Amino acid sequence: MKALLLIGAACCLPILPASAAEPITVAWRDKAPYHYLENGIERGFLLLRAKRIFALADVPAVFVERPSKRIWRDFQRGKARYCSIGWYRLPERERIAQFSLPLHVDPPQMLLVSPQAFPAIQAHASFAALMADPDISLGVVDGVSYGPILDRQITRSANRIERVTVSPARMIAMLAANRIDYMLADQADWQYLRSQDQALSQIAEYQFSDMPPGLERYIVCGKDVPPEVMDRLNHAIATLPEQ
Numbered sequence: 001m002k003a004l005l006l007i008g009a010a011c012c013l014p015i016l017p018a019s020a021a022e023p024i025t026v027a028w029r030d031k032a033p034y035h036y037l038e039n040g041i042e043r044g045f046l047l048l049r050a051k052r053i054f055a056l057a058d059v060p061a062v063f064v065e066r067p068s069k070r071i072w073r074d075f076q077r078g079k080a081r082y083c084s085i086g087w088y089r090l091p092e093r094e095r096i097a098q099f100s101l102p103l104h105v106d107p108p109q110m111l112l113v114s115p116q117a118f119p120a121i122q123a124h125a126s127f128a129a130l131m132a133d134p135d136i137s138l139g140v141v142d143g144v145s146y147g148p149i150l151d152r153q154i155t156r157s158a159n160r161i162e163r164v165t166v167s168p169a170r171m172i173a174m175l176a177a178n179r180i181d182y183m184l185a186d187q188a189d190w191q192y193l194r195s196q197d198q199a200l201s202q203i204a205e206y207q208f209s210d211m212p213p214g215l216e217r218y219i220v221c222g223k224d225v226p227p228e229v230m231d232r233l234n235h236a237i238a239t240l241p242e243q
Helices: 002-011 045-056 068-076 115-122 127-131 148-156 168-176 187-196 198-202 227-239
Strands: 024-028 036-038 041-043 061-065 082-087 097-105 110-113 137-141 160-164 182-185 204-206 216-222
Touching: 024 045, 024 068, 045 061, 045 082, 045 097, 045 216, 045 227, 068 082, 082 097, 097 227, 110 115, 110 168, 110 187, 115 204, 127 148, 137 168, 160 168, 168 182, 168 187, 168 198, 182 187, 187 198, 216 227
Parallel strands: 024 061, 024 082, 137 160, 137 182
Antiparallel strands: 036 041, 082 216, 097 216, 110 182, 110 204
């Protein structure tokens, strides 16, 4: 019955113009377990979901791995027929791209704490109090967003901010080596990385009750992508439940 409903719903979608039948380039960044390569094979629960959405929407697409800075540089330059997956919705991004319905909702971010800094972190009654401590160092992956609320808190924080252009995995290695006191991490990122490296078991997990809620992730497309294509993608997102 569900298959019949999907077929019926697809019949009601607008017919795409001929130009929309040309494949769209869909860029994704290396971010396990969301989307990543393993022995040359594309993996990741969000990458798989995105491929299913484009297929259900009947929108031809070619998926390619690209660095995050290059993805947003391509959007700024107006690259034609271009989309990307798994991004937060921010005002500066809305100026150069259009967003789908939410593709995925993250759980709240968590704190990962170095072994030597755990007592100092635990001594704070709230996340706001921790961010006001100038004796604590916070590691931040440069060039990425932690969401609008956390981005503002980081900007205003009294912590010693260590901005480094590395992957979250490399930042976690810095944490394990006590080079920074704590960092913010996606729960899915951390669970995946911890499962891959038992040496990370020394890192402590910590959360405060005043941490911001988890954020929504979206498919982002260039302004030239037709409204009919966005409508089909949105319909597919609404139709396809998360696994």
